[in-house]
Amino acid sequence: MTMLSVSSVPRVLSLFPLALASLVVVGTVRLFLENCSHPEKIICHSSAIEPPLFSSTNFLSNWSQCNIYDGKWVLDNASRPLYKEEDCPYLANQVTCQRNGRPDSLYQNWRWQPNGCTLPRFDARKLLEILRNKRLMFIGDSIQRSQFQSMVCLLQSVIPDGKKSIHRAPSMKIFKAEDFNATVVFYWAPFIVESNSDHAVKHTVHKRLVKLDSIEKHSQHWKGVDVLVFESYVWWMYSPLINATNGTPYIVEEYKVTTAYELALRTWANWIDTNINPQTQKELGMEDWK
Ligand SMILES: *[C@@H]1O[C@H](CO)[C@@H](O)[C@H](O)[C@H]1NC(C)=O
Ligand SMILES: *[C@@H]1O[C@H](CO)[C@@H](O)[C@H](O)[C@H]1NC(C)=O
Ligand SMILES: *[C@@H]1O[C@H](CO)[C@@H](O)[C@H](O)[C@H]1NC(C)=O
Ligand SMILES: *[C@@H]1O[C@H](CO)[C@@H](O)[C@H](O)[C@H]1NC(C)=O
Numbered sequence: 001m002t003m004l005s006v007s008s009v010p011r012v013l014s015l016f017p018l019a020l021a022s023l024v025v026v027g028t029v030r031l032f033l034e035n036c037s038h039p040e041k042i043i044c045h046s047s048a049i050e051p052p053l054f055s056s057t058n059f060l061s062n063w064s065q066c067n068i069y070d071g072k073w074v075l076d077n078a079s080r081p082l083y084k085e086e087d088c089p090y091l092a093n094q095v096t097c098q099r100n101g102r103p104d105s106l107y108q109n110w111r112w113q114p115n116g117c118t119l120p121r122f123d124a125r126k127l128l129e130i131l132r133n134k135r136l137m138f139i140g141d142s143i144q145r146s147q148f149q150s151m152v153c154l155l156q157s158v159i160p161d162g163k164k165s166i167h168r169a170p171s172m173k174i175f176k177a178e179d180f181n182a183t184v185v186f187y188w189a190p191f192i193v194e195s196n197s198d199h200a201v202k203h204t205v206h207k208r209l210v211k212l213d214s215i216e217k218h219s220q221h222w223k224g225v226d227v228l229v230f231e232s233y234v235w236w237m238y239s240p241l242i243n244a245t246n247g248t249p250y251i252v253e254e255y256k257v258t259t260a261y262e263l264a265l266r267t268w269a270n271w272i273d274t275n276i277n278p279q280t281q282k283e284l285g286m287e288d289w290k
């Protein structure tokens with residue numbers, strides 16, 4: 001397991017807000033636009049930016065008034081859980097709490113309730129329709145893998161057997177909904193940038209080494225993906241110092257984790273800046289919800 005108790009590393013606790021801020025969704029406006037004839041080139045006429053997701057019938061039209069991060073968890077026995085563990089064949093043993101013997105089950109019934117609005121109930125068919133001919137990719141560590149599995153479980157419930165599949169390709173786990181030609185991918189990159197923990201399975205490396213300025217090996221697989229969701233946190237928390245290279249590939253230095261994390265995020269942000277076109281693609285970060 002890659003989890004590490006936060007309380008056991010108080011010295012790096014201050015990383016937490018930064019980590020939350022790094023949960024960023026980069027969705028191309030292509031997702032919302034049906035007017036883009038060359039998806040792989042991301043060429044869309046800017047007058048076409050009238051995305052249905054932001055129309056008056058959708059909660060996102062209220063996004064400027066509603067900070068969805070300002071709210072609380074409420075127990076909702078009526079509408080939760082959204083799926084039952086035993087109904088989803090794609091969960092890894094690591095996350096099948098009930099099958100692993102967890103005695104309580106109420107933890108599945110929490111629902112996030114923003115103070116300023118109510119989120120619409122998750123609608124698998126609607127999302128599959130939005131993802132038609134598109135790819136949604138989750139990039140990060142095992143926390144992100146859980147997000148991926150959860151998304152797959154939510155979507156797969158409305159797809160009949162034989163019309164859905166999951167397979168591995170190195171560093172990736174790929175779920176496909178055949179009738180929609182929709183793809184949901186998990187990409188293992190626990191530090192987002194390159195590291196010696198990048199092997200899809202054999203990644204429990206105790207002498208961690210992160211290449212703070214190198215991202216291309218991973219990012220080549222992100223190009224052209226319609227929606228990218230990034231997360232990286234847990235793997236930085238192993239110790240307050242981390243060995244890394246930056247600039248010169250063979251010079252390994254010990255960095256404070258907070259410094260290393262920031263440098264890695266800068267590398268990532270530079271990639272975003274040079275590969276995402278703000279005219280045609282949209283970046284959703286926490287600031288967008290305020
Ligand atoms: C689609 O793009 C063309 C220009 O390429 C534009 O003239 C047309 O109005 C757009 N259609 C919609 C529905 O926005
Ligand atoms: C959007 O906001 C208005 C009031 O500003 C509210 O009446 C409406 O229910 C909100 N819609 C959604 C989907 O939350
Ligand atoms: C939900 O169900 C549990 C167990 O049946 C119960 O203890 C709890 O009070 C219920 N919560 C609500 C809000 O109904
Ligand atoms: C299926 O989806 C992929 C993107 O995942 C896209 O490149 C391809 O053109 C789609 N196929 C069809 C027939 O639309």
Ligand SMILES: *[C@@H]1O[C@H](CO)[C@@H](O)[C@H](O)[C@H]1NC(C)=O
Pocket residue numbers: 207208239241242243254
């Ligand atoms: C960094 O690498 C050196 C040499 O292998 C090692 O002695 C040191 O413990 C490592 N530091 C960390 C924080 O892993």
